Amino acid sequence: MWTLIIVALSALSWLLQVSLGSEAGGPAWLPPDALRQLATGLSVLALVQLLQKLLSHALRPAGHHASSDLLRALLRGLLYLLASILYLRLGLGLDISSVLATSAMLSVIIGLALQPTLGHLFAGVSLEIERPLRVGDYVRRDQLEGEVVSLNWRSVYVRTPRGSTVVLPNAEFTSRALEVLPREQPYRHELGFSVSSRHPPGQIIRCALRVLHSGLPGVCHAPAPSVLLSDNDARSASLRYTARFFTDDFLNRQALGSQFLERLWYALAREGVALPEPPALWALDPAESLGGEALPAGLEALPWAPRRPAPLQPDPALLAHSLGGLPAALSQALLQRARPLRYGRGERCEQPGLMLVLHGSLREPLPASLAEQDLQALLQRLAQPPQDGEPRQRRLTHQHHQLLLQAGRLALGPLAEQLVARIAALTDDAWLAGQALAASAQRPELLEGLRHELPPAPSRVVGAGHWAGAAALSALAPYAEPIMAEQDCGLLLWDAPALRAALQEAGCEAASLEPRLRQALPAGALAEGALTRWLARG
Secondary structure, X not given: OHHHHHHHHHHHHHHHHHHHOXXXXXXXXXXXXXXXXXXXXXXXXXXXXXXXXXXXXXXXXXXXXXXOHHHHHHHHHHHHHHHHHHHHHHHOOOOOHHHHHHHHHHHHHHHHHOHHHHHHHHHHHHHHHHOXXXXXXXXXXXXXXXXXXXXXXXXXXXXXXXXXEEEEEHHHHHHOOOEEEOOOOOEEEEEEEEEEOOOOHHHHHHHHHHHHOOOOOOEOOOOOOEEEEEEEEOOOOEEEEEEEEEEOOOOOHHHHHHHHHHHHHHHHHHOOOXXXXXXXXXXXXXXXXXXXXXXXXXXXXXXXXXOOOOOOOOOHHHHHHHOOOOOHHHHHHHHHHOEEEEEOOOOEEOOOOEEEEEEOOEEEXXXXXXXXXXXXXXXXXXXXXXXXXXXXXOOOOHHHHHHHHHHHHHHHHHHHHXXXXXXXHHOXXXXXXXXXXXXXXXXXXXXXXXXXXXXXXXXXXXXXXXXXXXXXXXXXXXOOOOEEEOOOEEEEEEOHHHHHHHHHHHOOOHHHHHHHHHHHOOOOOOOOOHHHHHHHHO
């Protein structure tokens, strides 16, 4: 914008010079050559602006959208210095040789006084020429790590994971070793954990690999993650493993490692493996070790004897409510045949079967045909003014709420905020919320823009004391998404053989269990005779 203004002023000055600046027709109040000097100065300034734009674009690296502040500052200073010399010579007609001689002497004096600052300047020049780091790269040295956000003539600005900005002189980057990670390059993170040597290494490695491939956000699939057996600790009788994975989110790699260890605990617990306790907890009761099994003679006092994960402790009142209406013999057989499992936040529950949630919650996908009734009920409530007692607290996740709010603003403007707030308070199903927003705004194309951001199928939250697993029992189309644990979750699982064995032990038929499940599962999820067909297939 400023470049166009200066070019226009320069053209106007030359026009005035031609029309008013001649000796014959010039006004008396206008000093001689004033318009010519003004036009020359504006022309030189316009030329500097154009050259600066062109050179900045030409020197920008391919594929690199952010240019260096140092390059822009040096280029700007050099161009304005040349413009000043040209204006003194051409605009004012001065002999600049004496000026240059005087400026050389002043440069020596100023250079001695500003030696540290000039050192940083030339260090910045070397950084600009060699380009070991760029804006957007990650750097790490000693306790410093962060993202480079600016490179200027004296210092480098680095944003740390804490959100603060560290200002470092350029000389600090050229005088000592520095680890640089380009922004577009994945970083390999390593995380160690220990497991008792009584457990086979192959079992632990397979379990850890399943966790790494379970959809952890931020873990790259290429290069592929790996798990290594790295060490043997004879004092604690444990083997040390190292999980290695690549991530694009360098600054949040510690949080990613925390999610991995959290899911690993639940995955090992489902395998009957417990991570070693810290040395401060080495006081071990032999009667509690190995799930009550006796230790070999002479090993009762060893502190490293591994323990199994603590068993699930179902609430008797919860079991009585969930199994209510079933014959006592069938309830007892179901509890004996159940497989207790734990899942961590965000894990997939991939074992097919009937589930009873003991604590926490699951999110179970549903076929779209089962959500049509819920969608019509939601649209009917949205068509009416808010009633007293209507929930106002947001039930939808923050991420999905923001996505719908952004899409609604594009379609409805400010009116979308109140509509999306009501939808987010009336449902926790992101798929259902997207359908309701598109139908309320009468803009079906909104769903196409959110197709990759929202779940592809409706879902429901299954809390403690409720049944899940309609996907395994129903004869309807398979679900598009697996069952996910929303938080720390414990459940009882019955696959087809276990459920069939429980029915046989109790002397019951599938027809005696099917009405109770049809009442507990969503309406229409369990068709007539679906349980019998599932047991026959299993």
